[in-house]
Amino acid sequence: xxxxxxxxxxxxxxxxxxxxxxxxxxxxxxxxxxxxxxxxxxxxxxxxxxxxxxxxxxxxxxxxxxxxxxxxxxxxxxxxxxxxxxxxxxxxxxxxxxxxxxxxxxxxxxxxxxxxxxxxxxxxxxxxxxxxxxxxxxxxxxxxxxxxxxxxxxxxxxxxxxxxxxxxxxxxxxxxxxxxxxxxxxxxxxxxxxxxxxxxxxxxxxxxxxxxxxxxxxxxxxxxxxxxxxxxxxxxxxxxxxxxxxxxxxxxxxx
Amino acid sequence: xxxxxxxxxxxxxxxxxxxxxxxxxxxxxxxxxxxxxxxxxxxxxxxxxxxxxxxxxxxxxxxxxxxxxxxxxxxxxxxxxxxxxxxxxxxxxxxxxxxxxxxxxxxxxxxxxxxxxxxxxxxxxxxxxxxxxxxxxxxxxxxxxxxxxxxxxxxxxxxxxxxxxxxxxxxxxxxxxxxxxxxxxxxxxxxxxxxxxxxxxxxxxxxxxxxxxxxxxxxxxxxxxxxxxxxxxxxxxxxxxxxxxxxxxxxxxxxxxxxxxxxxxxxxxxxxxxxxxxxxxxxxxxxxxxxxxxxxxxxxxxxxxx
Numbered sequence: 001x002x003x004x005x006x007x008x009x010x011x012x013x014x015x016x017x018x019x020x021x022x023x024x025x026x027x028x029x030x031x032x033x034x035x036x037x038x039x040x041x042x043x044x045x046x047x048x049x050x051x052x053x054x055x056x057x058x059x060x061x062x063x064x065x066x067x068x069x070x071x072x073x074x075x076x077x078x079x080x081x082x083x084x085x086x087x088x089x090x091x092x093x094x095x096x097x098x099x100x101x102x103x104x105x106x107x108x109x110x111x112x113x114x115x116x117x118x119x120x121x122x123x124x125x126x127x128x129x130x131x132x133x134x135x136x137x138x139x140x141x142x143x144x145x146x147x148x149x150x151x152x153x154x155x156x157x158x159x160x161x162x163x164x165x166x167x168x169x170x171x172x173x174x175x176x177x178x179x180x181x182x183x184x185x186x187x188x189x190x191x192x193x194x195x196x197x198x199x200x201x202x203x204x205x206x207x208x209x210x211x212x213x214x215x216x217x218x219x220x221x222x223x224x225x226x227x228x229x230x231x232x233x234x235x236x237x238x239x240x241x242x243x244x245x246x247x248x249x250x251x252x253x254x255x
Numbered sequence: 256x257x258x259x260x261x262x263x264x265x266x267x268x269x270x271x272x273x274x275x276x277x278x279x280x281x282x283x284x285x286x287x288x289x290x291x292x293x294x295x296x297x298x299x300x301x302x303x304x305x306x307x308x309x310x311x312x313x314x315x316x317x318x319x320x321x322x323x324x325x326x327x328x329x330x331x332x333x334x335x336x337x338x339x340x341x342x343x344x345x346x347x348x349x350x351x352x353x354x355x356x357x358x359x360x361x362x363x364x365x366x367x368x369x370x371x372x373x374x375x376x377x378x379x380x381x382x383x384x385x386x387x388x389x390x391x392x393x394x395x396x397x398x399x400x401x402x403x404x405x406x407x408x409x410x411x412x413x414x415x416x417x418x419x420x421x422x423x424x425x426x427x428x429x430x431x432x433x434x435x436x437x438x439x440x441x442x443x444x445x446x447x448x449x450x451x452x453x454x455x456x457x458x459x460x461x462x463x464x465x466x467x468x469x470x471x472x473x474x475x476x477x478x479x480x481x482x483x484x485x486x487x488x489x490x491x492x493x494x495x496x497x498x499x500x501x502x503x504x505x506x507x508x509x510x511x512x513x514x515x516x517x518x519x520x521x522x523x524x525x526x527x528x529x530x531x532x533x534x535x536x537x538x539x540x541x542x543x544x545x546x547x548x549x550x551x552x553x554x555x556x557x558x559x560x561x
Contacts, residue, residue, distance in 0.1 A: 009405030010364035012334035021360035025346075025353075032348055096343030103308055104404070105334035105361040255310070 012105030022106055022114035027121060030084065039079045040126055045133055047194065048072045052137045057195055061225070069134040069141070070220035071193040073149075076126040077156040078191075078213060081119050083184045086164030089115070090176035093168060099255045108254070112165075119157060127153070145223035152223060155237035156216040162244025163212075169252030187213045212240045261286045261408045261439030262307055266316035268463075269302050276302040278463040280316075284456070286407070289430060289440040291454035293447075293547075295555050299463040300443035301341060304410050307441065308338050320408055334362070337406035339397050341413050347386035351377050351396045354385070355403055362404035371399040375425060390417045398426060402433070409433060411442040415449050427452055447548040457547070461555040475545045481518040483526070483540040484510055489533075497529045498522060518542045 012018065030036050051057070051068050059067040092098050101111060131141070163183075167176045189195060190204060191213030197205045208214050219233035262284035269277040277299040284290040292300045305311050306318055309325035309332060318325055323332045345354050352372055359365035372381050375395040380388055388396065394417055401409055414430075415423050430453050433440050444450055450457050451471055459467040459474075467474060487509040495504045502516030516522065523542070530537045 009335065009362060009407065011362070012404075013361055013363050018361045021357060025349075025357050028353075029346055029348060092346065095345070095347060096340060097346055099310070100338070100340060100344030100400075102310070102329075103333050103336065103338040104358060107330055 015105075015107075015110065018106050019110045019114050019117075022101075022111060023117045023121075026114050026118035030088065030118060030122060036084055039084055040076065040122060041129065044072050044076050044079065044126065044130055047075070048130060048133055048137075051194055052134075057199065059196055060198075065134060065137060065139040066225045067196065067221065068194065069130070069139045070224050071217045072130055072134075073127055073220055074156065074213060074217040075188060075193050076130060077123055077153060077216060078160050078187060078193075079184065080122045080126065081157045081160035082164045083180045084122075085115065085119055085161060086168045086180040087173075087177050089165060089168035090171065090173040090180075093254070094173040096255070102254055116157070116161060119161065120153075123153060123157065141224040142227040145225070145227035148223035148227070148229045149220055151229070152216055152219040152234070152237070155219075155234060155241060156212065158241040159212045159216075159237050159244060162241055162248050165248040165252060166244055169248055169254075187211065192217050210236065212237055215240075259286055260284070261321060262290075262441055263319040264303065264307065264316070265318075267303060267306060267313050267318060268315035269299075269306060269311055270314050276463060277306075280458075280460060280463070280465055282456075282458045282465065282468060284408075284439050284441050286439045287434055287437045288455040289434050289442065289453050290456045290458065291450040292441065292443045292458050292460060293445065293450050293551060294443075294460040295445060297462075298460045298555075300460060301412055303460070304412055304441065304443055308336065308410055309333065334404065335407045337401035337404060337409040339401040339409075339411040339414055341416075344397060344400070345385045345393070348384045350382050350384060351388070351392075351399075352381040354396065355399055358400050359403045364405060366403050366405055368399075368403060371403060374429065375399050376422065391419055391422055394418055395422060395426075398429070402429065406438070408439045408441070411440065413444060414442055415444065415446055447546070447551060451547045459551060459554055466554045467550065471547055474550050475547060477545055479518045479542050479544050481514040481522060481526070481540070481542050483512050483514075483537045485512060485530070485535050485537045486510065489535065494526070494529055498525050 048068065052065060055064070061067060098111070102108070134141075164180065167179055171179065187193070190200060190208055191211050192208050193213055197208045197214060200208060215233040215236035219230045219237070222228045222230040222233070260283050264283070265281045267277055267280045268275070280299065280303055282290065292303060294300050302311060306313055307320055307325055309329040312326050320332055321335055325332055352368060355368035355371060359368050372378055375398065377392060377395055377399070380392050385393065385396070394414070398411065398414055401411060411430075415426055418426060430440055430442070434455070442449070442453070454471060457467075457469060457471055457474055458465055487506070489506065489512065491504040491506055491512070495502060498504070498514070499516065499521060502514060502522065505513050505515070507513065514522065514526065523540070526537065526540070
């Protein structure tokens, strides 16, 4: 005989409450760490102030801020969806947190939804802050392009989350920490965020065009300067998202 | 339904690459009872429990928890089981009360996290990050996390490892309350007193196989044994000859003597008389039933496990 009734507990809470509770936990944990603050707020703001006031690189167009601010907004997405998420998730895996949560009412998709929601909240805070600093410096974005910019925020988050989870779900935590920080620096310099790609040597420029950072930054520049939707950049991000998320889903280890 | 089957394991086998962790394990655990999986290190206890929790797919055999397949029906089962992993499972920067509240918020009708914190002596450390808790505090939090959702079945992997005596008693009390509430408790341990104090049913496993099953009383049944200590090298044949007919004496290990045969007052008197005649001071003379530890060591051997 098998017991299906008479359970001591009343079962799980409604799923939306479970996912919401996990989202709040993810946010609290992210905000608790000083290095998160450094990565998501301090570095982008410092870079924005530095490159806006020191005329180091020739930027295309009349207004350097039209190039620089969307690049920093793209950097904010990369730092939160990729670097921060990869490192946090890798350590959660090595500490057995992902394993433990697997034996609760929180489904795996719910954990990923909570992580994504927390990432989007942090990104919105970053954007409001960085956008305000940009405006204070004299940046005048094209407001009609905001819906297109939000679309790129979502696409960029998908692509960079895919990359972060691909590393976190397979590599050791220490290896993820090193690789995520290393890639962050490489993409910051060669990803078309701050330095225009046409300033790079030929082969690097060609490769840089295909990077998700360049597609995200270019898409944001078209949106926030001309108010237009850069279909090519969006297609590059969709392709990266599909490949990276599929690879992460196929290789992710929860333990 | 007290006494109905909550966990059913039949012919479980599990391999990791070339290593076979579990060859053939079968047992059932009922609601309102505590089952102890007892075995030396590497016996397959954790593999068995983690298969019940849905973390491992069996290579052979059948596992059902609350009538559900732990792997294929995991989403239905996970909210109804409580899991205490052997280590880890908590965010290093999370505080005990915070983590308990998180898992409590996953349940429709959870236990009160504050009450659990008090019960398990975690009040002073309720706001300390997990990574700064002592090993015993981490163990107690892990136990609380297994209970907070008021599950129907609780799996505790080495619940008392690293606990001080007070924390052990608190853990034992909680497990007894779970049983009284009708929860099925499956715990692994290599601590005999855990099993002796708590278990209604004991399954002794060794090298991936069940070597004995029963209640503690059934496992320790048999005639009482008389043992004593004395200087090594007594003439056991001469001693046996001085005892009532049918009695034998063995020295194992050196200086420890066990007397076979019905232990009665006449036997004790005969041994004392023989010792007096030979100027031997016998110590620790006891007449006792076999303990669970005796049974365990008889079945699993005395060699050290790696």
